[in-house]
Amino acid sequence: MNLILAANLVSVEPGLIFWKSLTFLLLLFLLYKFAWKPILQALKEREESIDTSLRRAERALAEARQIQAENERIRREAEQEAQRILREAREEAERLRQEELQKTRVQIQQMQAQARAEIEREKQGALDELRAVVADLAIQAAEKILRESLDADRQRRLVERFLESLPASKN
Template sequence: MDLLTPDFGLIFWQILIFLVVLFVLSKFAWKPMINGLNERENSIEEALLSAEKAKNEMAQLKADNEKLLAEARRERDHILKDATAAANKLREEAREQASHEGARIVADAKASIDLHKKAALADIKEQVATLSVQVAEKILREKLSDDKAQKEYVSKLVKDLNVN
């Protein structure tokens, strides 16, 4: 039964050795382990803070990118609107210029036609006058070929002059 109930001396030495081992472990083993655990805890906390900071920065960058994209879209829409307006203005100006040019060409053509028409009428009048003179000359030569006819014609002309 001695083995089941230890002596007071054995208990004393076991407690003393336990306290010495406890002191040695606390002095040389637990402090470095606790310091290592504290350092690891701090590094994990710093890593979590860095990750949170990076996450916030990424969210900020994403918001900035979205803002830049929206700005670029507005700018693109504005440029397209301006380009469309400029194209419409150019098209309208070209249409007006073509209309004015067409009206000018038509007016020039009418003026040219009128000029040619007047020239043709003047030429026709001249030809008619020339033909009339030639016909009258032939008629007068034929009628006034003898002296008696010439005297009658002259007296008729003098008579007409006196009446007028």
């Protein structure tokens, strides 16, 4: 402490206090006159810009939430639409499969009917041919019988011989 007193650093001098106070007041006056209003104005502008930015950020956040909700709704609708389209495609595929199956059945039935008709025609043709052959044979047999006037016993033998001469039919 003696050192501080010896350096005369703590001594009170009224002239120095006056000039320091006057300088301080002059500095306050100059700050108030020239710097205080611009500083307050800058702080006010900064506060307003921060407030504006916060309001914009809140609006942007609200818009983002709204867009997110809208996107979610659109996504759900798209999923539902995709499910509906998929279900309709499956139903259409099943319907087409059933139609093709029915068409195939009808074609098979038509082919079977045609085959039966063809078999029947062939059978009828064979029967007609057989009748013609039998008629020719009967005519030939009658011709032979008529050429020879024979008694019943001879006619029977003649018919038996004729029948023996026919090729044996396979049943």
